Amino acid sequence: GANLADCTLATAAVMRALPSPRRVVGVLFEPLAEAAAAAKRSVMANGLEHQLQVWELALGDEQMPPRTIRVPDTYSAEATFVSSDMQHWDGDVTDVQSAATTTVDKLVMDDRVFEEFDGQSSAASVDVLKIHVQGYELKVLRGARRALAAGVFCVVLLPIGKLHAALPASAPSRDLRALLANYTGVLIRSKGGTQTVEVEGASGQSVQEEVDVFWQGRRSKKGLLRWTTLVAWRQTHGCHTS
Numbered sequence: 223g224a225n226l227a228d229c230t231l232a233t234a235a236v237m238r239a240l241p242s243p244r245r246v247v248g249v250l251f252e253p254l255a256e257a258a259a260a261a262k263r264s265v266m267a268n269g270l271e272h273q274l275q276v277w278e279l280a281l282g283d284e285q286m287p288p289r290t291i292r293v294p295d296t297y298s299a300e301a302t303f304v305s306s307d308m309q310h311w312d313g314d315v316t317d318v319q320s321a322a323t324t325t326v327d328k329l330v331m332d333d334r335v336f337e338e339f340d341g342q343s344s345a346a347s348v349d350v351l352k353i354h355v356q357g358y359e360l361k362v363l364r365g366a367r368r369a370l371a372a373g374v375f376c377v378v379l380l381p382i383g384k385l386h387a388a389l390p391a392s393a394p395s396r397d398l399r400a401l402l403a404n405y406t407g408v409l410i411r412s413k414g415g416t417q418t419v420e421v422e423g424a425s426g427q428s429v430q431e432e433v434d435v436f437w438q439g440r441r442s443k444k445g446l447l448r449w450t451t452l453v454a455w456r457q458t459h460g461c462h463t464s
Contacts, residue, residue, distance in 0.1 A: 224250035325365030
């Protein structure tokens, strides 16, 4: 869900400005043609075309041909495959044809695209898997099941506020526990545009504990659902620096 690549470009700028600069290398996935084209232009304008690739492609839990994705006319970053999520939008909806869908497992475990891109000898570690796909996050995680079990990703970062739009209330907690069973996590809540950050479980509880606590209280705490991000990490070979 790279949209215009703003998060990635900001990260690259921050890492480049550190006293000991770090080089950000990554692949961005964006299914909307216009947004992907804009992201590519921004990457080139910032001189990062040798570090960042933008693929016009959607990620999910299975490979699928091009299909309709719903896009609000006011804010393309909220485009989604989840029809029930439209209730959160203001303005009109435009249906556009998306790019094809593939899975993280196919790219990382089968095609091993990150090795080819970054010249790594193995797919042993990718620092961060960031998923922000408007209620489709569990689909992407399910499509990364093998990579997650193998410990490929050191850190997994995803908002969990819209998972309920596509799934029964009990499903997100159950699936996140299973998919991130070997990860430790915290929930970070930012309140609207003010970006006030509150870290829950800062000692680093298991993802199971964090998600269960979150879901049990999600209906009673106004605003908690919409602005909460799960940050999960694991200590495996190659991940200690991350």
